[in-house]
Amino acid sequence: MKGVLLVNLGSPDSPTPKDVKPYLDEFLMDERVIDVPLWLRNIIVRGIILRTRPKKSAEAYRKIWWEEGSPLIVISERFSQKVKQKTQIPVALGMRYGSMTIKKAMQELHAKGVDEVLLVPLYPHYAMSSFETVVVKAMQVKDEFFPDMAITTLPAFYKNEDYIDVLSKSIAEGLKDFKYDHILFSYHGIPERHIKKSDPTKFHCKIDSNCCKTNSVAHHTCYRHQCYEMTEKVKENLGLSNDKVSLSFQSRLPNDPWLKPYTDYEFERFPKEGIKRLAVITPAFVADCLETLEEIAMEGKHQFQEAGGEDYKHIPCLNDNQDWVDVMVKWIKDWELKETLPV
């Protein structure tokens, strides 16, 4: 029997340092997130980052936490419920990190007689620290606990026409009553090194002005290319002119070079260049979370206005938008009935 496993990143159980610490430990000790040898990862994560970050992160989580729990989890549950209501086959939701594990979600499917799973990493783009780690973890859990299950993975959907349509429609809705000078597409950042590591040709990705625009098999796993491509597609779909739109990367850790330009630098630069009314969208995330609600909607607004900006609007992620639910249901039905996957 077929079934669906939706997987997002996960959140701590509560916005307290006590719960944030083990969550960050699991997240940052992932070899696809902090990709250095184990001994060094131990020093960086447990010896340095986890000494101070849990307290700081818990404060940030407290600012955005809802009565029902973490926005990322609550929104993912709402989305999953809506998908379930329109699908004939079992659907379960799991998280890569934290207590809503992939194993529990697979157990739920297994108990319902599922032995063919469609794995849906809830990320539009491929990155080793998001999409790939979900796939690897699901395979490890399958091998250890559910060896008879077959897993098919839904590909990254950054340029899928149906997805671009619903994303564009929701952006247009968000822009309706907002007079803007500029729209910033702020994507989650990753270290530049990860782009080179994920390049199967080992020479295509140079992180310059050309590589991501020159056709290559490397693009299947190039996060930077996929962010550029998604921005272009939405721009075309909405008929936006080049000078009104740009792209940047947010949420970096110190020390390594991460993908540029950095979102927080853009917030400071824009007002100096006459951009006083700014709309920001965060299309690396399907659901609003700490990185969109605190870093962009709250901190970003503050940084932009401190630098001389005036009007600022963060346009929400797709969350449990019914059009997005319908697209997911269509992808699931195509796989269930015709064995086809979206492109």
Ligand SMILES: C=CC1=C(C)c2cc3[nH]c(cc4nc(cc5[nH]c(cc1n2)c(C)c5CCC(=O)O)C(CCC(=O)O)=C4C)c(C)c3C=C
């Ligand atoms: C969109 C996909 C994501 C990628 C790629 C990604 C890479 C990545 N992230 C960190 C470090 C942190 N990210 C944190 C939060 C966070 N990250 C994503 C998504 C991606 N991360 C989401 C959806 C969230 C929010 C989770 C929530 O509960 O709302 C955090 C935790 C918060 C904090 O302390 O700032 C860290 C740390 C790295 C190092 C990385 C790639 C190497």
Ligand SMILES: [Fe+2]
């Ligand atoms: Fe992250």
Ligand SMILES: [Fe+2]
């Ligand atoms: Fe590239």
